[in-house]
Amino acid sequence: MSRFHTAALFGKRDSAAVIEALALLREHLLRRGVNVLVDADLSGAAALAASCVDIATIRQRAAVAIVVGGDGTLLSAARKLGAADVPLVGINQGRLGFMTDIARADMLGALDRLLAGEFTPDARMRLDVRVMRGGVEVFRTLALNEVVVGKGDLGRMIELEVRVDGEFLYVLRADGMIVATPSGSTAYALSANGPILQPTVPGIALVPLCAHGLTYRPITITDRSVVELRLIPSYDGRVHCDGQNFFDAKAGDSVLLTRSQHPLTLLHPPGYSYFAMLREKLHWSATPHR
Numbered sequence: 001m002s003r004f005h006t007a008a009l010f011g012k013r014d015s016a017a018v019i020e021a022l023a024l025l026r027e028h029l030l031r032r033g034v035n036v037l038v039d040a041d042l043s044g045a046a047a048l049a050a051s052c053v054d055i056a057t058i059r060q061r062a063a064v065a066i067v068v069g070g071d072g073t074l075l076s077a078a079r080k081l082g083a084a085d086v087p088l089v090g091i092n093q094g095r096l097g098f099m100t101d102i103a104r105a106d107m108l109g110a111l112d113r114l115l116a117g118e119f120t121p122d123a124r125m126r127l128d129v130r131v132m133r134g135g136v137e138v139f140r141t142l143a144l145n146e147v148v149v150g151k152g153d154l155g156r157m158i159e160l161e162v163r164v165d166g167e168f169l170y171v172l173r174a175d176g177m178i179v180a181t182p183s184g185s186t187a188y189a190l191s192a193n194g195p196i197l198q199p200t201v202p203g204i205a206l207v208p209l210c211a212h213g214l215t216y217r218p219i220t221i222t223d224r225s226v227v228e229l230r231l232i233p234s235y236d237g238r239v240h241c242d243g244q245n246f247f248d249a250k251a252g253d254s255v256l257l258t259r260s261q262h263p264l265t266l267l268h269p270p271g272y273s274y275f276a277m278l279r280e281k282l283h284w285s286a287t288p289h290r
Helices: 016-033 055-061 071-081 106-116 273-281
Strands: 005-009 034-038 064-069 088-092 121-123 127-133 136-143 146-150 158-164 168-173 176-180 203-209 220-221 227-231 237-241 245-249 254-259 264-267
Touching: 005 016, 005 071, 016 034, 016 064, 034 055, 034 176, 055 071, 064 071, 064 106, 071 121, 071 136, 088 106, 127 146, 127 237, 136 237, 146 254, 158 176, 168 176, 168 203, 176 227, 176 245
Parallel strands: 005 034, 005 064, 064 088, 088 264
Antiparallel strands: 121 264, 127 136, 127 254, 146 176, 146 237, 158 168, 158 227, 176 203, 203 220, 227 254, 237 245
16 A cells, blocks of 8 residues: 555646646545645635645645746745655656756656655755844745855945855855755756756755846855855845745845755656756757767
């Protein structure tokens, strides 16, 4: 018998195609004796309403979470689950889908293999994000992909004092700084010429955004490091986490970033290859020379 006795479903509520796929998944799971819990944000869909519950119930009862959509939808589900130890399965109905790696056309067969125990677990590190103001914590959250400390909506640069494990690195004058996990290295950091990190690499990437200087380069540090980004007066800024939520920071605030004790587990179908995924998504040559 599958250990996934209860499954939670997540997806975008304003997409008819996603709602259709979720309804199909719900019926498929119920026929196989799996309890189904649906994110309450989808309660407006008649085909799903009967199974909708609040997120606290999902955190407590779900053995697996199935997400239909793109990477943004998966990030949203991860944010809702918080520190709960619920693994995620991603069914791609978005664009690139670096983490939602099951094709929509294959989802029922992949789901049956999952229920039969045929999957590969993939633990992804997250960042613990804290904003300190005068020695007092004023904001805290988790980030799976990246944290961006930037200028907010204003059309000017900010200045950040950057420290790693308490040691001064530099003062950065730029649009901001991306602090990315290996998962996030193929997201916003990639567009800023940051390095791609294999998910098992124990590192954190610091990627400056449009630095006012030619020598500020991305750097990868150990995942055991404590990163501190202090907004130098009189520059306010904004802290973005996974593009999902943000906090307006004030001049003098410090953003502290460390590896979270609560990783997120992704479940991949048999035969999953990270490098094959990169070749497909980034349109690299897929034919090796013999």
